[in-house]
Amino acid sequence: MKNHRLMKKIFAGSLALVSALTIGSSAFASATKIADVSQYQGSINWSKASKVLKLAIIRVKHGNSGDSDYTIDSKRNTNATGAKKYGVPFGQYDYVEFNSTADAVKDARQFYALSSTNAKFYALDNEHRVSSAKGKEQTYVNAWLSTMRSLTNKPVIYYSYQSFVSSHSISTSKFDGTWIANYSAKPNVSTDLWQYTSSGSVSGISGNADLSKVVDSKTVSSWYNYTSKATYMTSIKSGTKVYATRAINRYKTANLTGKVASVKYNTALTAKSIVKSSNGTARILLTNGTYITANKAYVQTR
Incomplete structure (x- = not known):
């Protein structure tokens, strides 16, 4: 009789464990949305958002110091902390307004300095072409990228609108992937992640949010599954x-x-x-x- 009761307890415990694992798996499976967020989404309830977000891409800044519309995103740290706390992998993006190669280098350095050490990857948001950049957009993009490469070994992604990439013949081959926006149809330029709407909804976020769909799952998963390994200087000359x-x-x-x-x-x-x-x-x-x-x-x- 005691053995029978013991077996019933073990069986019940097993069922409870299976149930808990099933619920946990279901909750994880429901995390399918990919959203990019900034201060314009206000105060995000990351506890709720984490139930549906597979990946978040968080804005760090808009423009560079000296630009008339320069802004450091007021929610960059709060969002990075919230995403980390609730287990949402995230990257961070830099909305740029290049006007020279020097500006692109300065921009990349500031973006990196302001970003979170917990970011899995970094993205260049290159959608605004200043008049002085005519014919030099690729040069500035390359300068920003090479600067980021000198600062980090994490993946670096290119973002823009389909129309911008096409009209300015932007080459993205040196990046670790592309994230392209086009709201009417799947982009006709190479993309790994497709931003398909600016009016999506996410639990825990009031108002609209930009949402994206995975086009190349292997590439996109490599961004947020990337594990950065610390590397250290091993020698240096005195006076350097x-x-x-x-x-x-x-x-x-x-x-x-x-x-x-x-x-x-x-x-x-x-x-x-x-x-x-x-x-x-x-x-x-x-x-x-x-x-x-x-x-x-x-x-x-x-």
Whole structure:
């Protein structure tokens, strides 16, 4: 009798586990939507949105400092934090307004500095052509991309409208994929992700949202399943200028303890040598006797 009751409990427990797994699988299976979001979506309920979002692409900024309509997205950090907390993989995008090669380089550096370290990939939103860029759009696009390549080993994606790509003959072959908008029909230019509407609905988001469909599942999944591995500088000549590509800190020790000061992105520091922390991680010893990270995702030489 005791054995019979025990078997009933085991059986009931098994059913409960199967039920829980089924519910969990169903919830995961329902996460099929891909949306790009910005401050214009207001305060997103990421707990609700995570139930339906397979992927989110979060705006970081619009334009570059000096542009009359330059804006750093006020919800970029909140959205990145919310997506991370509720398990929604996300990339981030940069709405650009290039007017020179130097502007494209500056734009990429600022975008990267403002982006989240948890972003799986980065996207260039290239849909606004300034008059001075006539005939040079590809040059500026290439400059932005090469700068991003120097800053990160994560995938870098090209976004625009079908009409823009066609009219300006933009080559996207050097990117890790394309994300193209066209609301009337599937794009007739090469695309891996198709933004098909600007009036979609997503649970947890008030109002409309841009939604996209996967065209090449292998390519798109490689963006958000990408795992970035930290790489470190292994040697450096004394006197070399090192630039912070994100906001970092200077410390008293090679273990990065005893914070001395904050360092803004694009600040130039003078290196003395590469040293190791107590666990063998490379650090940069500066000529002023303080230490910073040697992680290439945070610092670089030029």
